[in-house]
Amino acid sequence: MTALDFKSRAHAAMNDAKLAPALKRMKSHFQTGRAMAAARFPEFEMLRDRAAAIRRRSIALMPDLLERFEANATAAGMQVHWAADAAEACAIAARICRDNGVRRAIKSKSMATEEIHLNAHLAREGIEAIETDLGEYIIQLRGERPSHIIAPAIHLSKEDVAETFRAAHGDLPPGRDIAERTALVKEARVKLREAFLTADAGITGANMLIAETGTILLVSNEGNIDLTATAPRLHIAIAGLDKIVESWDDAGIVLRVLARSATGQDMSSYVTCLTGAAAEGEAGPRQSHIILLDNGRSAMRASNKAEMLACIRCGACLNHCPIYAATGGHAYGGTYSGPMGAVLTPLFDGLRENADLPNASTFCGRCQEVCPVRIPLPMLLRHWREDAFAAGIPPRGERWGLGLWRWAGRANWRYRLATRAASLGLRLTGWWQRGTIRRLPLAGGNFTATRDMTPPSGASFQSRWKGQR
Amino acid sequence: MTSRDTILARLRAAPHAAPAHPAPWRPAPVDDPAAQFTARLTAVFGTAERLGSPADIPAAAARYLAAQNLPLCAAIAAEFAALDWEKAGLTPLPPPSKASVSAAIARAQAASAETGTLLLASPDPEGPWPNLLADTHIAVLSQAAICASFEDAVTRRAGNRLPRSLHAVTGPSRTGDIEQTLELGAHGAVRLHVLIVP
Secondary structure, X not given: OOOOHHHHHHHHHHOOXXXXXXHHHHHHHHHHHHHHHHHOOOXXXXXXXXXXXXXXXXXXXXXXXXXXXXXXXXXXXXXXXXXXXXXXXXXXHHXXXXXXXXOXXXXXXXXXXXXXXXXXXXXXXXXXXXEOXXXXXXXXXXXXXXXXXXXOOOOOOHHHHHXXXXXXXXXXXXXXXXXXXXXXXXXXXXXXXXXXXXXXXEEEOOOEEEOXXXXXXXXXXXXXXXXXXXXXXXXXXXXXXXXXXXXXXXXXXXXXXXXXXXXXXXXXXXXEEEEOOOOXXXXXXXXXXXXXXXXXXXXXXXXXXXXXXXXXXXXXXXXXXXXXXXXXXXXXXXXXXXXXXXXXXHHHHOOHHHOOHHHOOOOOOHHHHHOOOOOOHHHHHHHHHHHHHHXXXXXXXXXXXXXXXXXXXXXXXXXXXXXXXXXXXXXXXHHHOOOOEOOOOOOHHHHHOOOOEXXXXXXXXXXXXXXXO | OOHHHXXXXXXXXXXXXXXXXXXXXXXXXXXXXXXXXXXXXXXXXXXXXXXXXXXXXXXXXXXXXXXXXXXXXXXXXXXXXOOOHHHHOOXXXXXXXXXXXXXXXXXXXXXXXXXXEEEEXXXXXXXXXXXXHEEEEEEEEEHHHEEOOHHHHHHHHHOOOOOOEEEEEOOOOEEOOOOOOOEEOOOOOOEEEEEEEO
């Protein structure tokens, strides 16, 4: 990938006539849903504060809490594994499958497994992994990546889905009517039910790891996680280190802000809590594993972006972001998209390769406003911009320009002189181009490429500010 | 060094100040938890009915299935097998373990009034798996098992040992994955009806 990739992908997305209506729908549904859920729950803001504190406490106490989780999960009969990076996590999962003769695994939606490209790794080992979340299933059939953290197929229309199902479900009568959503959902239900009942293993992610009892907590709306984690004889969960929380009371508070922020629900339809392995008299896997995944998280915790580990993956920042609403998720080029993706992708896939992402923001601040755990996303993106500048990543012209601006800004007279010169230049250009500026030189060309600029008029902000005081 | 040691050492090498532990939160108590449970469940497309006695379960279940235009048969959990299903005109199906069934009737061990949530434990090896593999899930819930919150319901159900799985279910299964439009019955139950018994 080149540094220009976000820009070119964003341009392509904005010219995609099919994407615009999907993103518009996304915006209105998710934004209205969250606003209504918040309005009917007076304690929402107070619980956001508590959830923010809970998540920051989890980051601070992470090593102790993870050890506590490990001890309690082990005591309950779960096998706990630690993976330093994506390769190790994939290798552990594949080994567990091999040791237990697993040929076919069903999966619930897990961003951690997307992040480590688990499905591709398992396929190379001859193990078939079938996604069961409807959105993930659709994009798996199409060979695409998720374009939204909680609605992976948000970029597709029902016609796209019908076409995909016709191509994939060759055993069904070609003349069947799957024009409507209800028929598509039903077809996936029947197809996947077969997979649920015959798979050797179930692979899930985790929304939270509760240290006090060694419990894995997951949320879904479809009910696929409950089946994935209970129907097969073996369960493997893969969870980032950041998923840890101290207690059930903490988990309860996070759940209340998570569902409201994500889909505008008071409670997710299904909350699945898994502790240990199935005992006598319980149906469920007799063998259960959890892989605790670092993959850059410990480094992030030691950096000035540690607060990003508080993220509970609700998607509210995507749903309220003007950039995401214009480009959709694929433009971001990583597993995660939107403001949280712009912070996370440089960490997972390299800053140099994703140098545009910290700039994929207007810094309007809505993401921070709606973040249930109050992560200062614009500030974290600013930190990435600083890192990029320090590493010499931006093009020479940009760095030179920023250096010049800094030099001017360091002395009052220089700044005043520079702004006066710029203002005079713009007025002259406006006069020359008959009242409005149609074309600017250098970086200004980007601005005038798509619109005209009105020349400055009246007194400058600085002189008026002076007059006010 | 194992990865475990490496990871823990890296985490310990970067100490962070921990904010104070926020207080737990519980919703304010309500006068009639069963009424609140029903209202919240109805808001998410589930339904509930209060019965005068457990003996009314077969007739109520049959009435519900008939009203939905569904066949009058269901897999019945062993606990309720002795009730008079024949008199209600409902044909009991053998409880299937790990198999799909059109309708299943079983107990939900606890519930939360706050969000209209049922709490079920690890599936019964003898079946049925009402919340997992039935198209229509009819849950029997004791009024006394309706707690104020999710946390209280977990405490009530779990006791000293957490079951391998706890399933909190709020309304029927749903998805918005195609065009952001709500469709019921993605993988879990298509319909959820709760019979609240004294």
